[in-house]
Amino acid sequence: MSEEEAPTTGQVTDKKTKTRFWILMLILLLSTIAYADRSILSVAAPGIKSEFGLSVVQLGYIMSAFSWAYVLGQLPGGLILDRFGTKRVYGWTLVLWSLATFVQGFVGAFAANVMGTVVLLFGLRFVLGLIEAPSFPANARVTAMWFPKSERGRASSLFASAQYFAVGLFSPLSGWLVSRFGWPWPFFVLGSAGFLAAILWLFCMHEPRRHPGISKTELAHIVAGGALVDIDEVKERTAKSRLSGHIVNSLLTNRMLWCAYIGQYCTIALSYFFITWFPVYLVHARGMNIMQAGFATLAPSLFGFAGGISGGIISDYLIRIGWSLSWARKAPYIVGMLMASSLIIASVADSDVLVISLMSFAFYGKGIAAGAGTWAVVSDTAPKDAIGLAGSIFNCVGNIAGIVTPIVFGYIVAVTGDYNVGLVFVGAHCIVAALVFLLFMGRIERVGEA
Numbered sequence: 312m313s314e315e316e317a318p319t320t321g322q323v324t325d326k327k328t329k330t331r332f333w334i335l336m337l338i339l340l341l342s343t344i345a346y347a348d349r350s351i352l353s354v355a356a357p358g359i360k361s362e363f364g365l366s367v368v369q370l371g372y373i374m375s376a377f378s379w380a381y382v383l384g385q386l387p388g389g390l391i392l393d394r395f396g397t398k399r400v401y402g403w404t405l406v407l408w409s410l411a412t413f414v415q416g417f418v419g420a421f422a423a424n425v426m427g428t429v430v431l432l433f434g435l436r437f438v439l440g441l442i443e444a445p446s447f448p449a450n451a452r453v454t455a456m457w458f459p460k461s462e463r464g465r466a467s468s469l470f471a472s473a474q475y476f477a478v479g480l481f482s483p484l485s486g487w488l489v490s491r492f493g494w495p496w497p498f499f500v501l502g503s504a505g506f507l508a509a510i511l512w513l514f515c516m517h518e519p520r521r522h523p524g525i526s527k528t529e530l531a532h533i534v535a536g537g538a539l540v541d542i543d544e545v546k547e548r549t550a551k552s553r554l555s556g557h558i559v560n561s562l563l564t565n566r567m568l569w570c571a572y573i574g575q576y577c578t579i580a581l582s583y584f585f586i587t588w589f590p591v592y593l594v595h596a597r598g599m600n601i602m603q604a605g606f607a608t609l610a611p612s613l614f615g616f617a618g619g620i621s622g623g624i625i626s627d628y629l630i631r632i633g634w635s636l637s638w639a640r641k642a643p644y645i646v647g648m649l650m651a652s653s654l655i656i657a658s659v660a661d662s663d664v665l666v667i668s669l670m671s672f673a674f675y676g677k678g679i680a681a682g683a684g685t686w687a688v689v690s691d692t693a694p695k696d697a698i699g700l701a702g703s704i705f706n707c708v709g710n711i712a713g714i715v716t717p718i719v720f721g722y723i724v725a726v727t728g729d730y731n732v733g734l735v736f737v738g739a740h741c742i743v744a745a746l747v748f749l750l751f752m753g754r755i756e757r758v759g760e761a
Contacts, residue, residue, distance in 0.1 A: 328529045330526075331529065333515070334515075334516070335466050337515055338470050349439065351485050352373070353374070353588070354489060354497060355494040357595075359418075363425055368721050368725050369425075370591070371717045371718045373432045376432070376436035377437070377439055380438065380439070381710050382713070384444025385706050385710070386703050387444070389448050389697075389700040389701070389704070392445050392448055392449055393697065397452045397456070397543055398512075404446065405446075405509045407442045408442040408443045409503075409509065411435060411502075412505060413503065414435060414502075415439075416502075444706075445703075448702030448703045448705075450467075451702040452542065455542065456539055456540055456542055459532065460636075461627055463687055464639075464640070464682070465624055467685070468619045468623025469623065472618075472619025472678055472681065479613050481501065483608075486603075486604065486605020486606065489602075518541075558697050562693075562694070562697065566751070567692065567758075571685070571688045571692070572708035573744065574680075575705055575706070576711060576712045576740075578709070578740075579709045580716045580740040581741070584720065587717045588720050590604045596730040599663070610671045611674045614678070615677060618679045618681075620678075620682060621679055622681065623687065625643050626639050629642070637755040640687060640691070644685075645749050646679065646680075647679030648676065651673045657670060657731075658731035658738075677741070691757065692757050692758055716737065
């Protein structure tokens, strides 16, 4: 009996369905909440800085705390995903990171002085990063589980673009909450939203063969297209928990994968500038108030989201018309990162309108690159026995930028007194990434199947 004809254990219907797209909407929701939780500090930061008297360097370290833990948690998080499955791990971590977000709103009640504020905020952001670590590797697992190769770029681009959707939706809301009720309220609102999302995840997420709403036709379609529908089965997870040294070595030494890791580092450098220092830059360098800065992030975030969706669509279209997988993923990434390098021009722009326009164009390009050439590459190349671990290594290396960028940007501003020098530092990552993909990456293929 073929895999397409294999009996399923769920209540599979014969009706035509698009259940995989509802699953995609679900991981978009969770990804949006995850990014909002890590980004709202940037909107609350001017109020926190003012109330507790923090320096820009102290603020830079606090903004980097999430990524210290996020990086450290990636490898354990990937192993836990491969061992215990996506639904259970994602559900529990969502509850716990929402609790960590909610508690951040109470910092003012416990911090006795400036150093106490720094330590407490750094600690809570560190805990948040540690708990969120499995979230995006889990998204990659869900995408590989539910989507055929020809749709994987679009699916990956959607959750990869959640950062822009989160900023576009929650930055104006957070700015209003801070202005109306004070800086703790964005943490209270987003923490509560996470608890509600965990309930939705519990009832709606199932493996493809066990989902009560999927049709036989849809199941056959995703299986025939290369979806790894059984990776969360108990017997599959048990086998994956005994990873060979060869697989781990291949993930750490493969040149193609390291180029993907570096590309992820460079795109995340831009992301973390956007979700940490960008609103602060608008307030302190451009003279906006907190609410204006919150709304000013809306245009770049919407363009970034649109770019992310475009990148996935373009990449999948190129595959359908006969382009190789390698160039269908690499070409949009290279072009997108070169577009994103226009961020550097903002450093010499005079008007606020021009700055926001340049940022919007840059993040549209960055969105194209991320949508085509980041998480989709992981789904395309990771060994079938180690998708969670491969995604974790990819995200681990990439999110080192989440540590480096906020700290280095803070030091640049402290030493030079000029936010524009920081913009050049961030924009230079785009050129490096484009060159790595163009000159060094080579063929994109699944590791172990060459």
